Amino acid sequence: MEGFVTVDGVKVAIGDEKNLLEVIRKSGVDLPTFCYHSDLSVYGACRMCIAEVEGRGIQPTCSTPPEDGMVVKTNTEAALRIRRMSLELMLANHHGNCQTCEKNTHCRLQELAERMGVKEIRFEDPKEELLPIDDSNESLVRDPNKCILCGDCVRMCKEVQGIGVLDFAGRGSDARVTPAFGKDLKQVECVFCGQCVSICPTGALTVKNKIDDVWAAIHDKSKKVVVQIAPAVRAAVALEFGIHGGEEAMAKSVTALRRMGFDKVYDTSFAADLTTVEEATEFLTRVESGEKLPQFTSCCPAWVKFAEQFYPDFIGNLSSCKSPQQMFGSLIKEYMGEHDSLGREEVYVVSVMPCTAKKFEAKRREFMVDGVQDVDAVLSSQEMIKMIRMSGLNLAMLPPESMDLPFGFKTGAGVIFGASGGVAEAVLRLAAAGTRTDGRTLEFKEVRGLEGLKEASIQLGDKTIRLAVLSGLSNARTVLEKLRKGEVEYDIIEIMACRGGCIGGGGQPLPNDMEARETRKNMLYDCDAVQPLHNAADNPYVKEAYTSMLGKPNGKVAHKLLHTSYRSRRRIQGEQVELTEVSEVDEKIPVSVCVGTNCYLKGSYDTLNKLTELAKQAGVADKLDFKATFCFEKCKQSPNVRVGDTVYGGITPEKAVEFFNQTVKAAAEKGKVAVKK
Amino acid sequence: MSPVAKLTSPQELAELKAKTLAAIETGCTRVMVCGGTGCMANGAPKVLAALEKAMADAGLNVKVDLLDEAKDESVTLGYSGCPGFCQVGPIVRILPSDIFYVYVTPEDAAEIVEKTVKNGEVVERLVFTDDEGVKYAKRNELPFYRDQVNVVLADCGIIEPGDIRDYIAKDGYRSLAEAIFGMTPEAIVSEVMESGLRGRGGGGFPTGRKWAFTQKVQSAKKYIVCNADEGDPGAFMDESIMEGNPHALLEGMIIAGYAIGADEGYIYVRAEYPLAIARLKTAIAQAEAANLLGDKILSGSFSFHIKIKEGAGAFVCGEETALIASIEGKRGMPRPKPPFPANSGLWGKPTVVNNVETFANVPKIILNGAEWFKSFGTATSAGTKVFAITGDIANTGLIEVPMGTTLSDVVFKIGGGLRTGNSFKAVQIGGPSGACLTNEHLDLPLDYDSLKSVGAMVGSGGLVVMDESTCMVEVARFFMQFTHRESCGKCVLCREGTKRMLQILERIVGGAGTVEDISLLEEVAVTVRDGSLCGLGKTAPNPVLSTLKHFRHEYLAHVVDGKCPAGQCESFKTYSIDAEKCKGCSLCAKKCPVNAISGEVKSPYVIDQKACVKCGACVEACRFDAVVI
Numbered sequence A: 001m002e003g004f005v006t007v008d009g010v011k012v013a014i015g016d017e018k019n020l021l022e023v024i025r026k027s028g029v030d031l032p033t034f035c036y037h038s039d040l041s042v043y044g045a046c047r048m049c050i051a052e053v054e055g056r057g058i059q060p061t062c063s064t065p066p067e068d069g070m071v072v073k074t075n076t077e078a079a080l081r082i083r084r085m086s087l088e089l090m091l092a093n094h095h096g097n098c099q100t101c102e103k104n105t106h107c108r109l110q111e112l113a114e115r116m117g118v119k120e121i122r123f124e125d126p127k128e129e130l131l132p133i134d135d136s137n138e139s140l141v142r143d144p145n146k147c148i149l150c151g152d153c154v155r156m157c158k159e160v161q162g163i164g165v166l167d168f169a170g171r172g173s174d175a176r177v178t179p180a181f182g183k184d185l186k187q188v189e190c191v192f193c194g195q196c197v198s199i200c201p202t203g204a205l206t207v208k209n210k211i212d213d214v215w216a217a218i219h220d221k222s223k224k225v226v227v228q229i230a231p232a233v234r235a236a237v238a239l240e241f242g243i244h245g246g247e248e249a250m251a252k253s254v255t256a257l258r259r260m261g262f263d264k265v266y267d268t269s270f271a272a273d274l275t276t277v278e279e280a281t282e283f284l285t286r287v288e289s290g291e292k293l294p295q296f297t298s299c300c301p302a303w304v305k306f307a308e309q310f311y312p313d314f315i316g317n318l319s320s321c322k323s324p325q326q327m328f329g330s331l332i333k334e335y336m337g338e339h340d341s342l343g344r345e346e347v348y349v350v351s352v353m354p355c356t357a358k359k360f361e362a363k364r365r366e367f368m369v370d371g372v373q374d375v376d377a378v379l380s381s382q383e384m385i386k387m388i389r390m391s392g393l394n395l396a397m398l399p400p401e402s403m404d405l406p407f408g409f410k411t412g413a414g415v416i417f418g419a420s421g422g423v424a425e426a427v428l429r430l431a432a433a434g435t436r437t438d439g440r441t442l443e444f445k446e447v448r449g450l451e452g453l454k455e456a457s458i459q460l461g462d463k464t465i466r467l468a469v470l471s472g473l474s475n476a477r478t479v480l481e482k483l484r485k486g487e488v489e490y491d492i493i494e495i496m497a498c499r500g501g502c503i504g505g506g507g508q509p510l511p512n513d514m515e516a517r518e519t520r521k522n523m524l525y526d527c528d529a530v531q532p533l534h535n536a537a538d539n540p541y542v543k544e545a546y547t548s549m550l551g552k553p554n555g556k557v558a559h560k561l562l563h564t565s566y567r568s569r570r571r572i573q574g575e576q577v578e579l580t581e582v583s584e585v586d587e588k589i590p591v592s593v594c595v596g597t598n599c600y601l602k603g604s605y606d607t608l609n610k611l612t613e614l615a616k617q618a619g620v621a622d623k624l625d626f627k628a629t630f631c632f633e634k635c636k637q638s639p640n641v642r643v644g645d646t647v648y649g650g651i652t653p654e655k656a657v658e659f660f661n662q663t664v665k666a667a668a669e670k671g672k673v674a675v676k677k
Numbered sequence B: 001m002s003p004v005a006k007l008t009s010p011q012e013l014a015e016l017k018a019k020t021l022a023a024i025e026t027g028c029t030r031v032m033v034c035g036g037t038g039c040m041a042n043g044a045p046k047v048l049a050a051l052e053k054a055m056a057d058a059g060l061n062v063k064v065d066l067l068d069e070a071k072d073e074s075v076t077l078g079y080s081g082c083p084g085f086c087q088v089g090p091i092v093r094i095l096p097s098d099i100f101y102v103y104v105t106p107e108d109a110a111e112i113v114e115k116t117v118k119n120g121e122v123v124e125r126l127v128f129t130d131d132e133g134v135k136y137a138k139r140n141e142l143p144f145y146r147d148q149v150n151v152v153l154a155d156c157g158i159i160e161p162g163d164i165r166d167y168i169a170k171d172g173y174r175s176l177a178e179a180i181f182g183m184t185p186e187a188i189v190s191e192v193m194e195s196g197l198r199g200r201g202g203g204g205f206p207t208g209r210k211w212a213f214t215q216k217v218q219s220a221k222k223y224i225v226c227n228a229d230e231g232d233p234g235a236f237m238d239e240s241i242m243e244g245n246p247h248a249l250l251e252g253m254i255i256a257g258y259a260i261g262a263d264e265g266y267i268y269v270r271a272e273y274p275l276a277i278a279r280l281k282t283a284i285a286q287a288e289a290a291n292l293l294g295d296k297i298l299s300g301s302f303s304f305h306i307k308i309k310e311g312a313g314a315f316v317c318g319e320e321t322a323l324i325a326s327i328e329g330k331r332g333m334p335r336p337k338p339p340f341p342a343n344s345g346l347w348g349k350p351t352v353v354n355n356v357e358t359f360a361n362v363p364k365i366i367l368n369g370a371e372w373f374k375s376f377g378t379a380t381s382a383g384t385k386v387f388a389i390t391g392d393i394a395n396t397g398l399i400e401v402p403m404g405t406t407l408s409d410v411v412f413k414i415g416g417g418l419r420t421g422n423s424f425k426a427v428q429i430g431g432p433s434g435a436c437l438t439n440e441h442l443d444l445p446l447d448y449d450s451l452k453s454v455g456a457m458v459g460s461g462g463l464v465v466m467d468e469s470t471c472m473v474e475v476a477r478f479f480m481q482f483t484h485r486e487s488c489g490k491c492v493l494c495r496e497g498t499k500r501m502l503q504i505l506e507r508i509v510g511g512a513g514t515v516e517d518i519s520l521l522e523e524v525a526v527t528v529r530d531g532s533l534c535g536l537g538k539t540a541p542n543p544v545l546s547t548l549k550h551f552r553h554e555y556l557a558h559v560v561d562g563k564c565p566a567g568q569c570e571s572f573k574t575y576s577i578d579a580e581k582c583k584g585c586s587l588c589a590k591k592c593p594v595n596a597i598s599g600e601v602k603s604p605y606v607i608d609q610k611a612c613v614k615c616g617a618c619v620e621a622c623r624f625d626a627v628v629i
Helices: A020-026 A077-092 A108-115 A152-160 A195-199 A211-219 A231-241 A246-260 A268-289 A301-310 A312-317 A324-340 A357-362 A381-390 A412-418 A422-432 A473-485 A514-530 A540-550 A556-562 A597-601 A604-617 A653-670 B010-025 B037-041 B044-057 B106-119 B164-169 B174-182 B185-195 B207-216 B237-244 B246-260 B274-289 B320-327 B356-368 B370-374 B407-414 B448-453 B472-486 B492-509 B515-531 B535-539 B542-561 B587-591 B617-621
Strands: A004-007 A010-013 A050-053 A057-060 A071-073 A140-142 A167-169 A176-178 A205-207 A224-229 A264-267 A347-353 A377-380 A453-460 A463-471 A492-496 A589-594 A624-629 A641-643 A646-648 B029-034 B075-080 B092-095 B099-101 B223-228 B264-270 B305-311 B351-355 B384-391 B397-402 B424-429 B435-438 B462-467
Touching (some): A004 A020, A020 A050, A050 A077, A077 A108, A077 B492, A077 B515, A152 A167, A195 A205, A211 A224, A211 A347, A211 A377, A224 A324, A231 A246, A231 A268, A231 A412, A231 A514, A264 A268, A268 A422, A268 A540, A301 A312, A301 A473, A324 A357, A347 A357, A357 A377, A377 A381, A422 A453, A422 A492, A453 A473, A473 A492, A589 A604, A604 A624, A604 A641, A641 A653, B010 B164, B010 B174, B029 B044, B029 B106, B044 B075, B092 B106, B164 B246, B174 B356, B185 B207, B185 B246, B185 B356, B207 B246, B207 B351, B223 B246, B223 B320, B237 B246, B237 B274, B237 B356, B237 B384, B246 B264, B246 B274, B246 B305, B246 B356, B305 B320, B320 B351, B356 B370, B397 B407, B424 B472, B472 B542, B515 B535, B587 B617
Parallel strands (some): A004 A071, A224 A347, A347 A377, A463 A492, B223 B264, B223 B351, B384 B462
Antiparallel strands (some): A050 A057, A140 A205, A167 A176, A453 A463, A589 A641, A641 A646, B092 B099, B384 B397, B424 B435, B424 B462
């Protein structure tokens, strides 16, 4: 679009702006908005960006395309009145306990009310009962009483993350944002990425605060409190405190954390190096065998939950490596057990993460040993910043200190894990180390940047590695759908839930927009540049860890400590229903009949009854362990029955006799089937 | 009805018309029972059954199919659409003599058959009688009808909506045949543009211009959407058209599809109109069978399909972008425009959205030409408009008058004045989005621009007449309660503004209002009007603003003088006992649910004003009219 718009008497050239609002902002007028974000679709609900357009009257500028010759006035009587009235109306309906609100001083509603000079709320306090707060999960808190219904979280979750756990329900002043059927976030398909928190203008969506737990551990004399700090945190801290560069911010943070009382301060980037070694080894093995490709990265817990929920058929493709946070957790507890003779519960591991899903990840049952978590508490970068402020520490003035060894030493490859493309680049650096001899650093700039979908082909020796780097789960959805249909082929895919990677995680301080992410990303690559080493395999302490503790990469011990498994979350989380009494003999053959909706409708319940009856008649009932179970994800061939490890489809009640005689009875008589231990 | 053969040319359509017309006109008496929702609810099916039985008892040869060969004394019996005069239903019409019976019961059937059907006599006691006792036997003589001009409703109430041939006999689908075989799409658009037809759903946007925009957009797929989500309280114009003459709507949509290059249409009709939906479904099936709808219409090259989408009850889905979202299966919420549906509508494709009455005008315009259409109405508001008149009026029902007819003519000539004998106070025009008109507007012509000039709107055509006993603050509160409930909750001003306006209005009618409340109410109202996202929000304050304009003194009386001038608002009522009239029977004290009445038997009782909950039980209990309000 060519031409000019006159904004409050000033001529402004129209560039590539999509709407009048952006042209107005370019002219130097910061027209406020709640519901407009350039990455999301135009919503037009907050009525803050209205202006008078000559010949058209009052228009929302966010949805008006700029046209040559437009004459716009932003501060007419009506425009100011509408903005102030909208704010007053929002405030009248807002549970304004600002001083104790998690978002205090970071709240857009607070800021704009102050800016627009709204000094009085003339409407009756409704004295309505407050709606319940949803703090069901580890990561996020949703307080509907503070929601202004701008819909930012709804569109973020749907458009950028491709999930849509939040939407509007109810009409008129009963309208509210809620998960389906008023459920808690824990009960729905939320992956806890926290992008909704990053975009929420008020205290309606906040990070679940664990600061008090951590203080309690610090004050508990019986515990050794160890903290690990994730790569992306350093960039956020630097920006927040006006410190030049991520490395310096990190070094000052080390000082601060020690002064607060943490016993050891380590860098998650060390664990990232370890992850790189494990994951690259795994990848090269898969390339060798041609199996389970493409390999997906598994560092991002939001992505892992997304895959478990929506793409369980790809679970095998996920790298079995634990995320760096969890590798660190299990390693440190093992290490301190050996070196310091401390029990698992005596070591209290805190991690500081840019992420809200990490709080969920730490609670996964896979990451607990004897009921004790590998990582005891996860703080977001926001919370660490709050703790520093709470302690009265002036971070910018503190002297830098270095991390504790051995787990405080990292290569540049570990640091760039915090940006989208970082994991892929770290793996490539390791894999390419033998093949490239031309320089000190091995840079793969083609995978860097905030774009949600990046592709590259890298020549490694005689092999071409096709890789994709995705961020924003809607991009993951797009690519996975194509993979399912066989429209695309890759060897390795890095997926991070948040746009731009962990630097834009839901736990990062606000603003957490694309501009902030761009700055943080550049800081991380600067941090990489100043490291002496850039290939994870060169990290001397990683090598040492293998020699003293872990053995070989992907070896037995490494597998036990550094790898994990995943599960389908596609269906209801129902435990199996035990149908036969547990007897002393544990050599029973498990026979599971699916009674999920699809199988049930095709008669699986009758099949189950027939099979148990037949077993009694044949006198083999005590050798079989019948279970009613839910969904093997093979609904097309329902009803499904699993004997041992094999799922048999199409076992209708009519076929039950034939199936029993051929398969079940045979197995019972043989007393053996393939059962995974 | 016998099946309609597939028509393969305009010629065959003309032949079917001639054949049907001949069958209808061969000395056959048609008895039509009103099949509109009002009469159906009032017992029309029983009347029809009784007539059928009476005819059989009388040995009449009843034709069940229009095309059956006519024999001596043959008569057809069936449902018609709504003739509009709902006040006097169930209605039975006898054609061709056009005798119009009102308040018909099943017991009247035998007499109707014996006297009217067999002998052509009028049953005097069943015809409409006005207040002076004057009787009117024929429809067109009735005061309710004689000043109306029926274009859209012309065939409503005469034809049988369940028989496509009845519509064809009235030149139905002739416009379609002429359009697709004899006119270019451009010619149709310019004819509609020339006619001056404007949207009948509320906004009054020129239909021809809307079509022209959509026609010009290049797209392989375009849609026609009919907005039949008529939701204003008391309005049933579109319902009656769909129930009484569904083919007129279909024909209008098909012509529109041809004009803009669309091959698919949706009718978004509220689920609360089950009869309309059933009749539309029948009409679509018959039109498809007759090859007037579907692939290769009349064996030409144009194809058009129509689907029905039932709404789920949200008023806001009458807003076109919310309606489109609802068809797409999304939450019915308006979105900002641009982009307009003409560029990006249903499923993102260019779409024309018009309401039922607008589409139903189209075949008439194509058939009779733009000049004919412009002969009705005013220079800027051509044609006629259907209004639903209701409230404190003698003749409630559906009327159609030329645009520009004065309010006075509608209320007093056609509507028969006020029902209660009270004097006229105001009308609310345009439903909850509309405004009130008062005595000073009685000579105001009802057309788009005149109404706009006084801050009102035609809206969809609802007219609620109110007499002097109406409290205008309460009227504003009533409509605000409606829009507050029906706001989608998307934009701040509408969601929160309607809530707060309602709260203030409740305070005022509840006796707790202040003068400051009135100015705050006005400030919110003006701001919600200026700044809301969609039409619902922009017009929601209209009832408040217009009552504030014309009846500010009533607001002030509530908050300053502490009384409701109309005597309607409960909180301002006081109940007391007239000591002179009270006989001391103690009945009121016994009936009082809160024991607010006390006294000695045989001496006057007293009401404790603090305890009184103003339920009125004492008024009903007193046999001596001693309780004074």
